Amino acid sequence: MHSDRAPLGLKVAAGLGLAFMHLPILLIFVYAFTTEDKSYQWPPPGFTLKWFAVTWERTDVWEAMGLSLKVASISTVIALILGTLCAAAVSRTKFFGREAISLLVILPIALPGIITGISLRSAFNLADIPFSFWTIVLGHATFCVVVVYNNAVARFRRVSGSLVEASMDLGANSFQTFRYVILPNISTALLAGGMLAFALSFDEVIVTTFTAGQQQTLPIWMLEELVRPRQRPVTNVVAMIVVIVTFLPILGAYYLTRGTDTVAGQGK
Amino acid sequence: MTSAIRLSGVSRHYGAVKAVDNIDLDIAEGEFFAMLGPSGSGKTTTLRLIAGFERPTVGEIQIYGEVAQGIPPYKRPVNTVFQDYALFPHLNVRDNVAYGLMVAGVAKYARHKSADDALEMVALGAYGNRSPSELSGGQRQRVALARALVNKPKALLLDEPLGALDLKLREQMQEELKALQRSLGITFVFVTHDQGEALSMADRVAVFNEGRIVQIGTPEDIYYRPESPFVADFVGSSNVLPPRFVAPLIGRQVYGSLRPEAVYLADQGHPAQVTSVSFLGTATRVSITVGDVAMTMLLPKGAAIPKAGDTVQVNWDDADLHLMAAP
Amino acid sequence: MSTLSGMLTRISDTLWRKPNLLILLLILPPALWLGIIYLGSLFALLAQSFFSIDEFSGVIKYELTLKTYGELFRPSNFDIIVRTVVMAIAVTIGAAIIGFPVAYFAARYARGKWKALFYLGVMMPLWSSYLVKVYSWKLILAKEGILNWMFETLRLGWLLDAYLSIPIIGGNSLSVSATGTFLVFLYVWLPFMILPIQASLERVPHTMLEASGDLGARPYQTFRHVLLPLALPGVIAGSIFTFSLTLGDYIIPQIVGSSRRFIGQAVYAYQGTAGNIPLAAAFAVVPIILMALYLWIAKRQGAFDAL
Structure with a gap:
């Protein structure tokens, strides 16, 4: 059956589905260059690069970006x-459990x-923990564990059978086996x-609104702009930058795991 | 003979499952020892107990006189050739072979030299820079062999090493393994489910069934003097004759076994019904029923061949009827 | 150096002799982290939902009561729950209809370069910024935006106006209508539907389809009787995501949609300005119970094999 040509209707439906998923994001790229700054007017009356310069000067954007990068790294x-x-x-x-x-x-x-x-928020509340950088990290790390786990567990299974036994059989202790056999195979x-x-942490907003208090990560900055727009063109530029910044690690992760049994990213 | 590997009362239970059940085994130094049995009979578990990948539930294992209890695999003087070879996919062939020397702290130049020598020994001298994925099954098998032997183990454990190879390559590797074992003079412990392989290669064979050793002996012992119907049937597919068949012949209630090639067509003998005939090339296998007992006979090339449905007379020499005390 | 490696070997020996100790050491940090921080917090939430708020002073009374749960059944609150569940069901069905052809094409027909393209084509929107995706729809649905412009240019403005005059799903403009909210939900969660369907379709061996054809089934019959039943666990797995994500979202209806609230917004509002954490907690328990029910049904359908 796979050698058959796809029916035309299916091709069109699949193509439209993909277009539906991509066109809105591409629209952002157009808006980043518009000269209109009071509304979301389409088609844009003209194009300019000046909003990039304006965004560059905005310290609040830089601070939010810095906080997001720090939170995501840790x-x-x-x-x-x-x-x-x-x-x-x-x-x-x-093992049991x-x-x-x-x-x-x-x-x-x-x-x-x-x-x-809200769970974290109530817990911080009950335990009298004030909001800080670490309350954000606490939440982010918690939901990021699953992404690493999903990627690692299938690879671990493949390595942990006879390869580990072979290594031990050849004289390597547990640490050597980890260093020379497991790590290269799961890296x-x-x-x-x-x-x-x-990428997940850099983009997260829902949990963060409950754990950040007055701090602004980049997504929270964007959320503020969405609810109470101040300078629309700056938001357009930031949105475009965010698309590009998240694009790169996803592409990287895909190419790293391409052709293996579990391609990264399916378990977001 | 010095004892290389000795198992005393060793069992390995997984909950209610007795994978290995109260085994005693004494493998001599320099011996080519085969562990033969159907899958799930406990032979591989026994090998893994010796290597240290499994721990006995009860019993004691000694390797060259030293109690193996509490000694991890990386400190045992034995090396394993795995059924799936378990070559490290991230290392090239040379680094695979040199792995044991690397973790032992041998300098790079020296260990590469040893690895190349070991590869030369298995006729893969030119393959050091290849990746294991570029090799054929037979070549991987040789690399696995070189990787184990380069560490100069006192005993080499082989887990169905020829199982994945095709028939021709398997026969060639049998010869080579046997020659290698003779020239190195180290103990080989070999797990297989192929009775032909066990009989042709080993000095002694242990036949496993349901977690127990049912017979240990030379290939001739096992083949000609099976001690139980299971061995008779599993090793070389003998005709197992129930006591009710044997009793009228010799007057004792015991099991008998009769090799297919020992049965011949005769003018006078036991009346038999031919159920099917299959041509094997060098011989012809004829399935018959004598009374209510099914048997097979192997007729040499050139003999007269009956047809399915014929009634014939068959016979055998009394000396070929082997009696088994065990049920 | 040699003393260090000697020590490592001794530790390694100990771990080999006590394999359960090794497992324990491995599992302890993540289990403690998730157990204390996550389960602890969930428990804190659950505990809060059994407290109540003093109507006059606005202070939380730390006494166990079911009073707060009772408030969920007040008409205004119950409407919120029903509205959210209906939206989640609509989004799930919409995503399945749009997502299936994409997944089917990607799994069955796309080969080589096209396969990679389709895969990335689904992965990129899945992973690109949630807020940016929502924002892009604010641009699209705005009165002066591209969608209205298209309707005007095609002289179909009357059609849009007629649609918007329908009660419940309509509104003053698309960006403040329930239809707008639906479109954004659909857009944002669609990749979560496609990937599991694609995964389940790819696990169907070609030989099985060939066998069906060999036994006389026409392509449509093969699709209907072989492929669709085998893809169903994937659809259910995908629906777990779309359903759960819609139930818990509070940002999309806040940015695109009418003033009628969803569960997420209620949770957010009660814990925030209203300071009624018990009621917020009780509201948050609703999606947990709905998801537990949903997962229980999905598990019986064998959906977890496709995750």
């Missing part, structure tokens, strides 16, 4: 450590973000998982 590091440990344990043997652990890892992303958000999966975790 959350990614924590998620990498916790996700790898978890994947190692789960793939190793059938293994299913429970898998469920626990997936839960923060399976339940709506607002639940994670691309980890890198891909890390990139996806970074």
